[in-house]
Amino acid sequence: MPIKTHTSAAAFPVDTADDVTALVELLGRAATDERLRNDLGDHFAYVAGTHPEWLRPHQEAVVTEFLDGFDVTFDNLCVLLNGAPDRCVEHLQRRLRSRWSYQEAWALAAIGTEAALTAIAGLVCDGVDPKEFEDSGIWTPPTGSAQYRFTPHRRAIELRPVSDRAERDTADHPVGLPLDQVVRRTDTTAAVWHYLSLRLNRMPGMPDWPTDRVHLASPKGSVGWTLTAAVDRDGLWHDETVTFDEPPSNDDAEVDNSDPRNIGAATLRPYDGDLVYSNGHILSMPSVFGTAGGPPIGLYPNPHCRCCDHLMFHILTVQNYIREYGHGWRSLYLCEQCSITTCTATNWN
Ligand SMILES: [Zn+2]
Structure with a gap:
């Protein structure tokens, strides 16, 4: 399998949508197990590169329940969370208004829908430093929604x-x-x-x-x-x-x-x-x-x-x-x- 994890143990199969469901079920445990979290991160990078549609049914669970165990780089996050439902946007927006978290900000940015980009502009309008999003390639103009300054492809x-x-x-x-x-x-x-x-x-x-x-x-x-x-x-x-x-x-x-x-x-x-x-x-x-x-x-x-x-x-x-x-x-x-x-x-x- 073309996955090499930090510990060299590509422990889990990623051959079907059911395999990805099984990976998502491990995310709760991964929140407190760094090695498992890193290993799963490589498996999800592979999913992003091959079958991102297999994660789509789990987007809401990942965003609202399992983000602490989901150690995925931003470019892979942009593929896996792309187009997540507006309920995810509302959840992240609510959390970010009460307490800043890079992980949640990246998840919001990775969703990339009009609702997500409008939410980013709203956060910036409310005082979040726009540089928090610019480092990831997201521009917040003085008016209107935020914009991707990259192609997700x-x-x-x-x-x-x-x-x-x-x-x-x-x-x-x-x-x-x-x-x-x-x-x-x-x-x-x-x-x-x-x-x-x-x-x-x-x-x-x-x-x-x-x-x-x-x-x-x-x-x-x-x-x-x-x-x-x-x-x-x-x-x-x-x-x-x-x-x-x-x-x-x-x-x-x-x-x-x-x-x-x-x-x-x-x-x-x-x-x-x-x-x-x-x-x-x-x-x-x-x-x-x-x-x-x-x-x-x-x-x-x-x-x-x-x-x-x-x-x-x-x-x-x-x-x-x-x-x-x-x-x-x-x-x-x-x-x-x-x-x-x-x-x-x-x-x-
Ligand atoms: Zn210019």
């Missing part, structure tokens, strides 16, 4: 090594492009290293964008940077700006983006029973480096657009290993209103 990003540049150049999602295919001016750009470009129209639910491809690239610096650029009608970056959490060290290794090592082509594959689900994610497979779509990681503040200040739309997050440079997570965001793109580098946790 997810695809695993898998790397396929290529043998020559021509194969890379014709790929939908190339890894290791020359910088002149990313930026307008290679002599003045802060970008030094290309990780990945993505054809947005290969993914459902992505925002409108003037060109086919969006790019993820890095300035010089290992981690803790934010690189923002305006995007031309031809897709090339200009007016790049970089901010660092800490100034980069002059000792940081020089990089040569034209280095032919690690060029490749990424493919997007559906979440299904052929991925390996471990520790709440799918990254234990050697060929898988991240996810396109889904919410951002949730551990860090997400970027606001430098022009309009709206929370930016999360496109993808990959590990730096997809094309070895720097350290940690690399995420790509867009503001579709202003044609602004932002890449960030954050630490593992």
